[in-house]
Amino acid sequence: MPKNNKGPLTYEEALALSKKTRQTVIPTLCGMCGPTMGCGVYAFVKDGIFTKVSGMKESPINHGALCAKGFVAPQWVYSPDRLKTPLQRIGEKGEGRFREITWNEALEIIAGTLKHQKEKYGPETLAMLSPAKRSYSDYLYRFLIAHGSPNYGHSGICAIQKMFSFMYTVGGNLRGCDYQNADVILIWGRQPIYSGPSQGSARALVKAKQRGAKIITIKPSVEADGGFADIWVPIRPGTDAALALAMLHVVVNEDLIDHEFVDTWCYGYDKLKEHIQLYTPAWAETITGVPAGQIIHVARIYGKAEKAGIDLGNGVEHAPSANDAIRAVTILIAITGHLDRPGGNLFPPSGEMPTPKSVHLRERYTREWVDKLVGPEFPKAFQPFVEGTSSAYYRIFDSVLTEKPYPIRTIIAPGTQPTVSTRGSKRVVEALKKLDFYVVADVARTADMDYADIVIPLATPYETDHPFEARGNWIMARNRVIEPLADYKSMYEFILDLGAQMGYGADFWNGSMMDSMNDQLTPFNMTIDELRRHPTGIKYKSMPRTYENYREFFSKNSPGLSGKPFLPHGKVEIYNTTFEEEGFNPLPEWREPPESMTGTPELVKDYPLILSDYHTSKLYTASWQRNVPHLREIMPYPTLHIHPDAALRRGINNDDWIIVESPHGWMKVKAEIYEGIRPDTVMILHGWWQGCVELGIRDFPILDGGANANNMYSVDPDKAFDPLITAMSSQTLVQVRKA
Amino acid sequence: MPLQYGFVFDPSKCIQCHSCEMACKSWRDVELGIHWRQVKNIWENHYPEVTCVSVSVACMHCVEPECIKACPEEAIQKLPGNGIVIVDKEKCIGCRTCLDACPFGVPQFGEDEKMQKCDMCIQEIEYQNELPPCVRACPTQALLFEETEEERKKVMEQSVQALLSR
Ligand code: SF4
Ligand code: SF4
Ligand code: SF4
Numbered sequence: 001m002p003k004n005n006k007g008p009l010t011y012e013e014a015l016a017l018s019k020k021t022r023q024t025v026i027p028t029l030c031g032m033c034g035p036t037m038g039c040g041v042y043a044f045v046k047d048g049i050f051t052k053v054s055g056m057k058e059s060p061i062n063h064g065a066l067c068a069k070g071f072v073a074p075q076w077v078y079s080p081d082r083l084k085t086p087l088q089r090i091g092e093k094g095e096g097r098f099r100e101i102t103w104n105e106a107l108e109i110i111a112g113t114l115k116h117q118k119e120k121y122g123p124e125t126l127a128m129l130s131p132a133k134r135s136y137s138d139y140l141y142r143f144l145i146a147h148g149s150p151n152y153g154h155s156g157i158c159a160i161q162k163m164f165s166f167m168y169t170v171g172g173n174l175r176g177c178d179y180q181n182a183d184v185i186l187i188w189g190r191q192p193i194y195s196g197p198s199q200g201s202a203r204a205l206v207k208a209k210q211r212g213a214k215i216i217t218i219k220p221s222v223e224a225d226g227g228f229a230d231i232w233v234p235i236r237p238g239t240d241a242a243l244a245l246a247m248l249h250v251v252v253n254e255d256l257i258d259h260e261f262v263d264t265w266c267y268g269y270d271k272l273k274e275h276i277q278l279y280t281p282a283w284a285e286t287i288t289g290v291p292a293g294q295i296i297h298v299a300r301i302y303g304k305a306e307k308a309g310i311d312l313g314n315g316v317e318h319a320p321s322a323n324d325a326i327r328a329v330t331i332l333i334a335i336t337g338h339l340d341r342p343g344g345n346l347f348p349p350s351g352e353m354p355t356p357k358s359v360h361l362r363e364r365y366t367r368e369w370v371d372k373l374v375g376p377e378f379p380k381a382f383q384p385f386v387e388g389t390s391s392a393y394y395r396i397f398d399s400v401l402t403e404k405p406y407p408i409r410t411i412i413a414p415g416t417q418p419t420v421s422t423r424g425s426k427r428v429v430e431a432l433k434k435l436d437f438y439v440v441a442d443v444a445r446t447a448d449m450d451y452a453d454i455v456i457p458l459a460t461p462y463e464t465d466h467p468f469e470a471r472g473n474w475i476m477a478r479n480r481v482i483e484p485l486a487d488y489k490s491m492y493e494f495i496l497d498l499g500a501q502m503g504y505g506a507d508f509w510n511g512s513m514m515d516s517m518n519d520q521l522t523p524f525n526m527t528i529d530e531l532r533r534h535p536t537g538i539k540y541k542s543m544p545r546t547y548e549n550y551r552e553f554f555s556k557n558s559p560g561l562s563g564k565p566f567l568p569h570g571k572v573e574i575y576n577t578t579f580e581e582e583g584f585n586p587l588p589e590w591r592e593p594p595e596s597m598t599g600t601p602e603l604v605k606d607y608p609l610i611l612s613d614y615h616t617s618k619l620y621t622a623s624w625q626r627n628v629p630h631l632r633e634i635m636p637y638p639t640l641h642i643h644p645d646a647a648l649r650r651g652i653n654n655d656d657w658i659i660v661e662s663p664h665g666w667m668k669v670k671a672e673i674y675e676g677i678r679p680d681t682v683m684i685l686h687g688w689w690q691g692c693v694e695l696g697i698r699d700f701p702i703l704d705g706g707a708n709a710n711n712m713y714s715v716d717p718d719k720a721f722d723p724l725i726t727a728m729s730s731q732t733l734v735q736v737r738k739a
Numbered sequence: 740m741p742l743q744y745g746f747v748f749d750p751s752k753c754i755q756c757h758s759c760e761m762a763c764k765s766w767r768d769v770e771l772g773i774h775w776r777q778v779k780n781i782w783e784n785h786y787p788e789v790t791c792v793s794v795s796v797a798c799m800h801c802v803e804p805e806c807i808k809a810c811p812e813e814a815i816q817k818l819p820g821n822g823i824v825i826v827d828k829e830k831c832i833g834c835r836t837c838l839d840a841c842p843f844g845v846p847q848f849g850e851d852e853k854m855q856k857c858d859m860c861i862q863e864i865e866y867q868n869e870l871p872p873c874v875r876a877c878p879t880q881a882l883l884f885e886e887t888e889e890e891r892k893k894v895m896e897q898s899v900q901a902l903l904s905r
Contacts, residue, residue, distance in 0.1 A: 008875055017869065052766055055876070065878030071761040197756040198878055206752050206879045224755035224780060227791045234787050618757055629771055630764050634757060643786060675782035675789045694771060 008064025031461025032069040037471035065198035083457035123148030131415035165326035177309025179204035182343035190313020221677035237612030238731035241321035244328035246284030256303030258337025268575020307343020322727030353540035354523035424715030459488035476537025594714035607733035613709035623687030638707035639672035657739035743822030752881035753793035762876035797857035809840030
């Protein structure tokens with residue numbers, strides 16, 4: 001009889017199991033939502049075939065748990081959708097005709113084109129599109145800097161926008177909240193369950209709930225998290241700023257304020273007090289669709305609770321009022337006395353682990369460099385921000401079409417799919433048709449590779465032994481599970497080889513990833529071989545948690561060229577003089593999405609429902625992995641979540657094919673009759689295009705008639721983006737009918 | 740009283756991550772289209788008071804299995820000693836009578852058209868001193884495995900049945 005519920009496998013147990021089942025076991029890091037510091041895993045190999053995955057108990061990130069994706073890595077690695085060799089386009093753009101070429105040919109063609117363009121038009125005409133934050137992001141930066149371009153194209157949908165607004169308000173990034181100690185938790189525009197279920201947040205939520213914490217969830221629809229919520233605040237998509245402003249109205253006017261904190265540590269409270277009088281709960285009700293009574297109720301619960309935290313998610317980063325929303329929430333946290341206090345929103349902790357030496361070449365940035373940005377993600381005065389200089393992803397495509405201020409001539413898309421990942425798919429396709437040179441690098445077919453001049457086939461993280469990963473207090477070497485299945489290199493090797501081919505070898509360890517890793521490990525006094533001898537990595541101690549670290553964080557300097565502090569008064573910038581100097585509103589305001597119930601009431605007759613999309617799902621990473629049959633079985637078709645009343649009115653039944661039409665495009669998807677959504681709102685997961693060979697499901701069109709939510713939204717430069725942080729809106733109005 | 744193996748499921752801890760389902764599919768090489776374990780969402784009440792509850796369900800290896808009573812070919816048996824319910828594919832004629840009889844909708848029919856379902860990873864448990872992969876995968880301990888008494892197991896059956904019929 002087994003020991004009851006001893007939980008996930010340790011290395012010893014994994015070894016024992018592998019012996020009994022005649023397999024080998026390789027400790028490594030999951031690569032299904034990265035590569036990044038993913039979850040620790042044990043990969044099992046039988047007769048040279050990667051067969052199974054189990055969670056690594058020793059890992060302080062996942063403690064042995066894995067999400068659904070983690071288990072099915074072998075299906076992803078062996079997918080018929082994998083690219084096989086480098087390809088060169090021989091047909092028209094979009095036609096999908098290629099010839100197979102060698103790695104050397106591919107590198108020569110790319111380097112030849114880049115050298116020519118650098119000489120003729122300047123190095124800044126190269127842009128690299130950012131995938132999500134990846135372990136290779138800094139290598140992309142390094143290549144751009146060695147080449148001479150500031151144009152890293154970052155997509156304003158995830159994490160960085162929030163970080164910007166947090167840091168320019170309180171000097172530190174407020175990731176998550178203190179689930180362990182909070183009595184009240186507001187989950188706001190976030191999905192703590194599907195955003196890394198195997199990592200901290202889902203377990204923290206379950207524990208908080210079991211302990212009796214009050215959970216309030218603020219979002220247009222609920223998923224499994226609805227089962228944990230004591231109160232659901234069903235807000236219309238894209239109206240978070242209005243809700244946050246009204247909550248400020250309540251706490252200020254009902255004096256639920258920590259006056260001592262405000263007097264000592266806040267700048268501009270009096271101006272806020274005056275300013276927010278406009279934003280009454282009744283005003284917010286018309287915009288957000290949340291009853292005024294509920295707004296007041298929730299603001300009071302939060303304002304009165306001593307230990308209350310707000311777990312703010314990427315949902316709030318998808319609106320033209322994103323900066324206002326994030327700033328208003330941050331101010332709410334601060335003035336109610338919940339900043340860096342037990343149960344509240346905490347500044348990032350520190351630990352004893354050294355930081356690996358960066359591969360970024362940030363020290364080379366100059367004013368002239370910043371001036372060359374083709375379409376800054378943040379205004380130039382705020383560049384570079386924490387990750388480096390950046391242009392907004394969509395502005396890179398705009399520059400191709402408008403040639404203003406100059407046209408980008410080469411775009412490299414490393415692990416990102418612009419036609420399905422950024423708003424305005426029609427414009428992206430137009431730009432890709434016009435673009436001089438387009439390079440796609442990925443492990444499997446991508447949505448837009450038919451427009452690529454060169455396609456680079458990458459190894460999955462299971463077919464490489466690099467990089468090592470370090471996060472929090474844990475550092476671990478990635479180990480190769482199987483030899484590459486075809487002529488693959490990793491993204492790192494591709495960048496290093498391209499650097500060498502360009503003549504930048506000295507900046508690229510002359511093509512040696514081993515040297516690169518050893519270089520980065522200098523602060524650890526360790527080589528990669530030495531690190532590799534620790535099968536489950538090395539854990540360092542975390543420092544005991546301290547609170548009220550105001551002096552430290554309120555005096556932090558920004559990473560901008562000026563090096564000015566984030567907070568010029570050394571206090572919470574309720575009234576933001578830095579923004580004011582640059583011509584932006586110093587206090588949070590309300591700005592309508594490009595199309596909405598209250599902003600464009602004239603459209604409501606023809607388009608009576610609000611559409612938005614989900615950023616995360618329990619099964620897929622962004623627009624990838626629809627080709628993995630075990631995942632696809634659970635969610636085979638793109639489904640629109642629609643409330644039973646809205647469906648009934650249209651004669652729509654569960655699983656019916658339906659047409660969803662906005663002023664900008666249309667989709668053909670399936671209906672999922674869904675109780676947990678506002679009746680005036682419909683939602684769909686973003687990123688649908690890929691078929692699944694094993695299940696006989698074909699690709700969907702990328703533009704009209706497909707299932708691509710990005711094709712549905714406005715990309716009007718004056719309305720669809722946050723003017724300061726270039727967050728992109730993902731709200732529009734739609735009509736829905738049976739297909 | 741003899742002890743039996745059983746699953747214990749606590750809906751208040753389940754986050755619907757589907758990890759148990761995926762661990763089962765991948766570790767047991769379950770064929771496409773077949774689910775030995777399934778995670779379901781069940782809505783409760785109506786907007787705006789709507790909430791939901793989860794259930795992760797595989798064969799309950801019932802104390803008094805309805806499938807066994809229903810099977811005309813005596814293809815299903817409950818093993819003495821551990822209470823695991825298994826199917827003899829040689830005897831099964833694919834009539835699906837067991838599917839109608841099972842209160843949990845468990846029996847599945849794939850390529851070979853014979854009944855298949857969770858066998859509680861009898862190999863892993865009995866011979867390798869292991870936990871079933873589905874249980875090992877659960878990040879919140881919503882799904883547990885235990886050796887238990889008939890009475891307690893019956894209560895578990897009733898509670899999962901109650902969840903499914905909500
Ligand atoms: S198949 Fe159904 S009836 Fe038979 S033991 Fe399993 S759960 Fe019980
Ligand atoms: S016990 Fe084994 S066969 Fe049964 S559901 Fe769990 S993993 Fe699948
Ligand atoms: S693994 Fe656990 S939490 Fe996840 S769906 Fe299964 S029972 Fe629920």
